[in-house]
Amino acid sequence: MAIKRTRNVTMTDVATRSGVSRTTVSFVLSNRENANIPDSTRKRVLEAVDALGYRPNAGAQALAAQKSDWYGLITEIVTAPFAVDIIKGVQDKAWDERKFVLIASSEGDPAMETAAIEKLLEQRVEGLIYATTWHRSVTLPQAALEVPTVLINCFDPDDRFACVVPDEEMGGYRAAKRLLDAGHSRVAFINLDPAMPAAVGRRAGFDRAHAEAGITVDPDLVAYGHAEADGGYDAAAALLDSPRPPTAFFCGNDRMAMGAYDAIKERGLRIPQDIAVVGFDNQEIISQFLRPRLTTVALPFEQMGAMGVTMLAGLIAGEPLSTNRMLIDCPLLERASV
Known part of the structure; x- marks a missing residue:
């Protein structure tokens, strides 16, 4: 059963109960400095507030204070x-x-x-x-x-x-560097749609990590999976079936990494023993439940x-x-x- 509300208690009600003016109530409630209100009066006002259940009008306060x-x-x-x-x-x-x-x-x-x-x-x-x-x-x-x-x-x-x-570029750099530091020289990148700011930044980081390692990025190892698991599967399958397949994948998001996992396992390859994979996003329902669990870059x-x-x-x-x-x-x- 719904609770029946009593009428709103006003500042005037508080003033009447405490035997002071409405202005005095206002000064007490707003902690007005230099108002010279005796402590006994302040106490009486606050007791009336508690007894009546008075709540200040937030809208009126905001209007007056512009805050x-x-x-x-x-x-x-x-x-x-x-x-x-x-x-x-x-x-x-x-x-x-x-x-x-x-x-x-x-x-x-x-x-x-x-x-x-x-x-x-x-x-x-x-x-x-x-x-x-x-x-x-x-x-x-x-x-x-x-x-x-x-x-x-x-x-x-x-x-x-x-x-x-x-910082998309730093994220892409960290992902690629992790794979390069693990000894992979043929790292494939399955990126998002190329016009997306995330795709641009992550590609820049991927390229920077390779440049620092003295490795030229093979354009044949860069593909686009359109941010979906099916796109990651198709791109990974094509790369794995190419004449010079990669030994590692950096996937522009965890969904595409999930698709890449399927393509890798269908070919009898093991993760990470045969193929390493790094994702991006840290979409926990994917990254923590894939087997093996996915190394990924977290979006903060x-x-x-x-x-x-x-x-x-x-x-x-x-x-x-x-x-x-x-x-x-x-x-x-x-x-x-x-």
Whole structure:
């Protein structure tokens, strides 16, 4: 059965019960300095607040102070595994700052994004965080410029907003270097779609690791699996059946690594004894349950969420940012596939 709510207790009710003016109640509740309110009066007001169950009107407080203690977070799919990690990073860091987070799902629909931003601004959020589940360029509605705004896992092509993105190049470098250091000189790279920022960065890291090792990248060992398991399987199968097959695979994400595992095992080859594999993303439902467990590079979603809040707090406080684009490290997680 629903609980019947009593009418809202007002500041006037508190003033009447404690025998003081409404202004005195306001000064006590706002801890107004230099109000010269006796301790006995302050105690009487607070006792009345407790007895009546008075709650301040957050909307009125925000209007008066131009400060709400709320941040707004817009993300496309709040139930996606990576989005959950971003949300956790944002919420945990916001709580450390004694702030709260209002979350709006946009489902990747520009109309919903605009509506979500407008609704969050109506709630007088102090700033906005906009997060995507994959690294890309985005264009936000003009309304996002009304308050400090930080982008997570995405960037504005016109550089209007500060952003936090993964260091894709360093991640690609670490993956390739791990395989090269293990003694592999023919490392195949099954990349994402070539135009994606993640694909560009990871390829740059792959090339840099080879250059440092004094090895020229064989263009025949670079393929594209379009981020799907089937694409990883097809690319790996073609490479393994080529005249000079690779001895190791760096896959641009864990899904493609899962497909590569199937192609490798179908040919009677063993991982890592015959073929080594490194993935990217650390999608735990894949990387920790493949056998052998997949060595992979982690995308730092939780850390990006936390850094986004740190940058937003700085912008709200009027502090200059050291950079408008913060790169977050992508660590290598060693398991059993190399």
